[in-house]
Amino acid sequence: xxxxxxxxxxxxxxxxxxxxxxxxxxxxxxxxxxxxxxxxxxxxxxxxxxxxxxxxxxxxxxxxxxxxxxxxxxxxxxxxxxxxxxxxxxxxxxxxxxxxxxxxxxxxxxxxxxxxxxxxxxxxxxxxxxxxxxxxxxxxxxxxxxxxxxxxxxxxxxxxxxxxxxxxxxxxxxxxxxxxxxxxxxxxxxxxxxxxxxxxxxxxx
Numbered sequence: 396x397x398x399x400x401x402x403x404x405x406x407x408x409x410x411x412x413x414x415x416x417x418x419x420x421x422x423x424x425x426x427x428x429x430x431x432x433x434x435x436x437x438x439x440x441x442x443x444x445x446x447x448x449x450x451x452x453x454x455x456x457x458x459x460x461x462x463x464x465x466x467x468x469x470x471x472x473x474x475x476x477x478x479x480x481x482x483x484x485x486x487x488x489x490x491x492x493x494x495x496x497x498x499x500x501x502x503x504x505x506x507x508x509x510x511x512x513x514x515x516x517x518x519x520x521x522x523x524x525x526x527x528x529x530x531x532x533x534x535x536x537x538x539x540x541x542x543x544x545x546x547x548x549x550x551x552x553x554x555x556x557x558x559x560x561x562x563x564x565x566x567x568x569x570x571x572x573x574x575x576x577x578x579x580x581x582x583x584x585x586x587x588x589x590x591x592x593x594x595x596x597x598x599x600x
Contacts, residue, residue, distance in 0.1 A: 396420050396422065396433045396435075397419055397420065397421040397422075397437060397594065398422060398429060398436045398437070399421055399422065399423045399424070399436075399437050399439065400424070400425065400430060400438045400456060400459075400460070402425065402438075402440075402447065402450040402451050402453075402454055402456050403450050404440035404442050404447050404476075405439075405440070405441045405442060406439045406440060406441045406473070406474070406578075407423050407439055409578075409580050409581065410437060410439045411423055413579075413580035413586075413587060413590055414594070417587060417594065419590075419591075421437075425454050427455070427459050430456075430463070431459065431462060431463065431466075431468075434468070435468060435469040435593070435594065435596065436460075436468055436471070437470075437471045437472075437473065437593075438460065438470070438471070438476035438479065438480075439473045439474065439476050440472075440473065440474055440475030440476040441474055441475055441540065443487065444478055444479065444484040444487040444543070445484075445486070446487075447475055447479055448479065448487070448490050448492065460493055460495070461493070463571075464495055464571065464572065468571060469571050469593065469596040470572050471573045471574065471575070471593050472572070472573070472575070473574070473575055473578060473579065473580070474540065474541060474577070476574065477566075477574035477575060477576050478492070478500045478543060478576075479492050480492065480493050480495045480574055481493075481495075481496050481497070481545065482497065482499065483499070484501075484543055485500060485501050485543065486502070495572060496547070496552065496569060496572065497547070497549060498545055498546055498547035498548045498549075498564070499545075500545055500546075501543060501544065501546060502542060502543055503541075503544055503559060503560050503561065503563075504560045505560075506560035509559060511560075512540060512542040513539050513540070513541055513560075514539065515538070515539065516536045516537065516538055516539075517536065517537065517539055517558070517565075518535065518536050518557065519534065519535050519536075519537060519555040519556070519565055519566075519577075520533070520556050521554065521555050522553060522554060522555065522556065523550075523551060523552075523554050525554025525568050526568060526573070526592060527554065527568065527573050527575070527592050527593060528554060528566075528589065528592070529592050530588060530592070531585055531588060531589065531592075535585045536582075537575075537579065537582040538577055538578050538582045538586070539557075539559070539565075539576065539577045540578065541576060544559075544563040544576060545563070545564040545567070545576060546564060547567055552567045552569045553566070554566045554567060557577075564576070565577055573593055573596075575589070
């Protein structure tokens with residue numbers, strides 16, 4: 396069972412629909428026991444960093460996510476769900492993130508010819524042998540919707556990057572934690588393959 400964490404941040408049903416298509420059992424929930432008993436968990440999300448953290452704390456899901464991390468449950472953050480795993484974001488000054496990974500979330504710089512928010516397909520440069528990208532070719536195009544991006548502190552955790560006015564750390568992995576700035580559930584067959592790779596991830600030893 397894959398728990399899709401519900402904290403009023405949207406984009407939950409599209410993730411569930413993708414998992415259903417793959418034949419993976421999943422549920423949308425904010426119930427602590429249900430989440431902690433799941434074999435894996437996904438934190439999707441679209442919206443503002445500060446509001447999202449407020450909702451996570453309101454439902455005490457921040458504590459649940461830290462419990463998942465402590466028990467090494469495979470965990471995937473998508474889009475805003477990636478950003479929340481870090482220390483904070485320029486979008487919401489003074490709001491502390493989940494602090495499970497080290498890095499900063501910064502605004503995409505204004506660049507002539509590039510629109511912000513970044514909405515559309517960009518190709519990935521794969522690096523550091525990400526488990527999420529097993530069987531995924533270099534240069535695969537995936538779908539992004541964001542105005543802020545990750546600059547990870549440790550280059551070794553970055554498994555995919557892309558260019559859009561800056562080098563964007565598009566996916567990271569560390570231990571049981573996986574995260575994508577892009578939307579695998581909206582990224583055609585290759586995105587579904589990434590979700591399938593996550594679903595097949597075993598417990599980290």
